[in-house]
Amino acid sequence: MRNEKFDAIVVGAGMSGNAAAYAMAVRGLKVLQLERGEYPGSKNVQGAILYADALEEIIPNFREDAPLERHLIEQRFWIMDSMSHTGIHYRSDDFNQRRPNRYTIIRAQFDKWFSARVREAGCTVLCETMATKLIKDSNGSVKGVYTDRTGESILADVVVLAEGVNGFLGTRGHLRETPKPDSVALAVKEMHFLPEDVIAERFGLTAGEGCVIEAGGTISRGIPGLGFLYTNKESISIGIGCLVSGLAATMEKPYDILDAFKHHPSIRPLIAGSEVKEYAAHLIPEGGFRAIPQLFGNGWVVVGDAAQLNNAAHREGSNLAMTSGYLAGRAIADVKDHGRSMVKANLSLYKSMLYESFVIKDLMKHKDMPRFLHANCQSFFVHYPKLMSQAAQSFVRVDGTSKLEKEKATSAAFFKARSGWGLISDTVRLARAWR
């Protein structure tokens, strides 16, 4: 390998890396992909939901053999306090379409499948190999990478950094900054196994159908965060993500927060009797549009989580990763086909393609959301959930109090917690950030 030179090296075999490697290999480029795990997927952690649309663009017939768990027909959004949840459930038989829109997946299995497709397309995949440092020439242009396999160096025209949120080639190579504690969430997750029919019964599903619960509120103890529960075929992925700066400030233990979520009276019966087979943790980029680093330079591009391409407001990440990887791969293949060199000016094609796609358009739409939620975390993760619960309880419970008195008490509680001006300003600022 020492004397071989590649058209492109892709660092990482997650969603973005596989998409990039696939896009280039099918266009006939000579591609090397490096993965530090024992097999592709062994280091990758996600909730995990697969958005069909992003993958369909890359591999139209993926449904034929990709390891998919359940297609989602129901989504529950819950606001929780310690005893209750108030929620919106959306369930539709429309989602039982021939080509479903969203699936639950298990990343270790899915990534192995995706990687097999990448290999079939002609890419060389080298596992158990860590890229340790970028090789740069005297002008700072990236020329390849060093690996931890006897310190071997490998050269290529372009390096695709698909190394994930923590990847340190980019950060130590001064191409991007290390994520800040207030721009990443730490998610902890467990895999709970239950028989297929038990899951179907508990969530009111038939074979193949799936349900998602996403929950915010006092469960994250005043830290911006979100709990989730995804039904797989014979298991349930359950976890919670909290902003790292919030955890550090409150000294909360992430596994304690997850345990409390699991023992919440609304969640406990759903996972009761399950067998836990794995405990995982992962950082999620939450900085949004404002945290996106320089996306390309002489001899390199950055994609997926490494580029902070994650839409926290809509809980989408893997589709942004896949699309960014795919577009980077296509851009590189275009540059190569035109016989041009992999310099900054030519690789800017990747950025323009990304800005044309939903990836940047969506992130730009919500660019103020992270800052807004961080600045108002007590309101949104403590006060409002409690008030919501009180209001719902007062509305539902029949106890001889007149309806007028109940309504007055409910609005008085909101005014007392946030004041009239506070309520109006929260609403206006939320609307602005969401706009």
Place this chain on the structure above:
Amino acid sequence: MKAIIRQRVEDKLYQNRYLVDPCRPHISVRKHVFPSPNLLALTQVCPAKCYQLNDRGQVTIVTDGCLECGTCWVLCGATGEISWKYPRGGFGVLFKFG
């Protein structure tokens, strides 16, 4: 219906698959007299409970159960209180499900 069993973190980690690289810890804590607030926070925030406080009030680390999430790097990398890298290729946590 069986109840949910509460587990210690150590027992949770026991479910996971690891290939430990003997005598080559991938993270180490620099010598210090008093830990900074961020370094101290790691004793609570680290999801694998790798960081512990010793009886002299200093933070120590055992990396065997590390989930490679990178939280410690994000909190303490910039200040130089820890040296951090991933385990060698193939070593460390090996997620069965991920």
